[in-house]
Amino acid sequence: MPKIVDHEERRNHIADAVTRLVMRSGFESVTMREIAAEAGYAHGAIARYFPNKQSLLTAAFLKLYQEADARIMERVDGLRGLPALKEMCLEILPFDEHGINAAKVVLAFWSYASQDEEIRLIHERHNMRWRSFFRQYLLEAKHDGALKEGVDIDTAVADIAARNAGWQMTAALLPHIATAPVIEASLAAGFESFAASGSNPMGNA
Amino acid sequence: MPKIVDHEERRNHIADAVTRLVMRSGFESVTMREIAAEAGYAHGAIARYFPNKQSLLTAAFLKLYQEADARIMERVDGLRGLPALKEMCLEILPFDEHGINAAKVVLAFWSYASQDEEIRLIHERHNMRWRSFFRQYLLEAKHDGALKEGVDIDTAVADIAARNAGWQMTAALLPHIATAPVIEASLAAGFESFAASGSNPMGNA
Numbered sequence: 001m002p003k004i005v006d007h008e009e010r011r012n013h014i015a016d017a018v019t020r021l022v023m024r025s026g027f028e029s030v031t032m033r034e035i036a037a038e039a040g041y042a043h044g045a046i047a048r049y050f051p052n053k054q055s056l057l058t059a060a061f062l063k064l065y066q067e068a069d070a071r072i073m074e075r076v077d078g079l080r081g082l083p084a085l086k087e088m089c090l091e092i093l094p095f096d097e098h099g100i101n102a103a104k105v106v107l108a109f110w111s112y113a114s115q116d117e118e119i120r121l122i123h124e125r126h127n128m129r130w131r132s133f134f135r136q137y138l139l140e141a142k143h144d145g146a147l148k149e150g151v152d153i154d155t156a157v158a159d160i161a162a163r164n165a166g167w168q169m170t171a172a173l174l175p176h177i178a179t180a181p182v183i184e185a186s187l188a189a190g191f192e193s194f195a196a197s198g199s200n201p202m203g204n205a
Numbered sequence: 206m207p208k209i210v211d212h213e214e215r216r217n218h219i220a221d222a223v224t225r226l227v228m229r230s231g232f233e234s235v236t237m238r239e240i241a242a243e244a245g246y247a248h249g250a251i252a253r254y255f256p257n258k259q260s261l262l263t264a265a266f267l268k269l270y271q272e273a274d275a276r277i278m279e280r281v282d283g284l285r286g287l288p289a290l291k292e293m294c295l296e297i298l299p300f301d302e303h304g305i306n307a308a309k310v311v312l313a314f315w316s317y318a319s320q321d322e323e324i325r326l327i328h329e330r331h332n333m334r335w336r337s338f339f340r341q342y343l344l345e346a347k348h349d350g351a352l353k354e355g356v357d358i359d360t361a362v363a364d365i366a367a368r369n370a371g372w373q374m375t376a377a378l379l380p381h382i383a384t385a386p387v388i389e390a391s392l393a394a395g396f397e398s399f400a401a402s403g404s405n406p407m408g409n410a
Contacts, residue, residue: 026320104319111316114309114377115231123378155390158382162371162391169370170363172319173328177363185360186367189398 011049014039015059018050022060023101027053027108054112058122061109064102065126068092072133081144082195085137085160086187092130092164093183094171103172127161134160138194151194163190216254219244220264223255227265228306232258232313259317263327266314269307270331273297277338286349287400290342290365291392297335297369298388299376308377332366339365343399356399368395 017039021030035056036043050056068091075087094103113123134157141147163186171178222244226235240261241248255261273296280292299308318328339362346352368391376383 028317028320107312107319108316110374110378111313112233114312115233120378127379152390155387155394158375158387159368159391159394162375163364163367164371165374166367166369166371169315169374170367173315173325174332182360182363185357186364189360189364189395193394193398 007049010041010045011059014041014046014049014056015063018056019060019063019105022057022105022108023098026104027057027060054116054119057105057109057112058119060105062122062126064105068102076133081137081141082146082191085134085141086191088130088133088137089160089164089187090184093167093187094178095180095183100171100175100178103168106168107172131157131161141195146196147194148196156194159193160190163187212254215246215250216264219246219251219254219261220268223261224265224268224310227262227310227313228303231309232262232265259321259324262310262314262317263324265310267327267331269310273307281338286342286346287351287396290339290346291396293335293338293342294365294369294392295389298372298392299383300385300388305376305380305383308373311373312377336362336366346400351401352399353401361399364398365395368392 014035018030018035021035021038025034030053032043032046032053036046039046046056050059072088072091075091076084079087094100109119109123113119135153138147138151138153138156142151142153167178167183167186219240223235223240226240226243230239235258237248237251237258241251244251251261255264277293277296280296281289284292299305314324314328318324340358343352343356343358343361347356347358372383372388372391
């Protein structure tokens, strides 16, 4: 019988290996040889699926995005409005060792995305998808009377996204500042700027 | 007479050239040869002052930081409290073509800083200096009665810095979102979370 190779499975396996490796050692110093060793494949097998280092970094970013996305969907299940928005932000914000190491991958990806239009568009597509959830939850909150009068939804979406991105940078570069209580307080301050007073947007958790 | 070489002047000249080049073309694709051509020096002269590409990226970051710093000091001259904080943030936030291109340099620098402890410490020293100004202005605002009751200064400093950083990322990667009115509205929302109502923290500008 001919050997059947599941290419999708192999791509995934390599993406897993490169994500682990880049989270552990950073992107710039990683070599194709180390990636092959981590994945347990021959050097040529990696290059067949990922022709250059940027494509491996993109795969690592997408892996982390999809994993975070799955955790978000689980956390927001059954929620709407500000409670859903809060859960989503708490999942995106970098709270632990995993969050800090993931932020380092994200920072490397941002840098390449800012210098390569093809990579920038991949980032944009995924970033805009999360922004569309922020918007949906804010519109639900508005409908439920949980927003202050006159809050501009576009501004609120952009402000939330900017703060989340800024904390990725802070966690990766200034981990002593990015402690859980300070990140949570920063998120609460953001919510305070658009939530109706008395709506207890951050809950009692 | 022996030729006197002003090494500091040369370093500065090369840092200028590399900053222009990286803002124009991105960091990853730039070669030592192009940097030498832009500076008008021989290849060997560049390597004498900057042994590797990371040291050139660091020089570009420091150049942009020092230029922004000089503009900040000019803008805040004679101001204190929230008006000083507002002017400083308006200078850091990426409002125009220069701001967007500078943000791309900053993103590349963050990526390297997250992967190299020596570079991370250079970033930390400069970032903490700006945070100390944020803190000073907030303490002045508190003294002047311009903050809400119970505002935590550490949180406010961290929130401002995270938002500023997040807008650098947004400007570099999603320039269609990082329009001046939306960035200004995001900054105003941040101020609203800690400024006493009626203190008109953003002024009438």
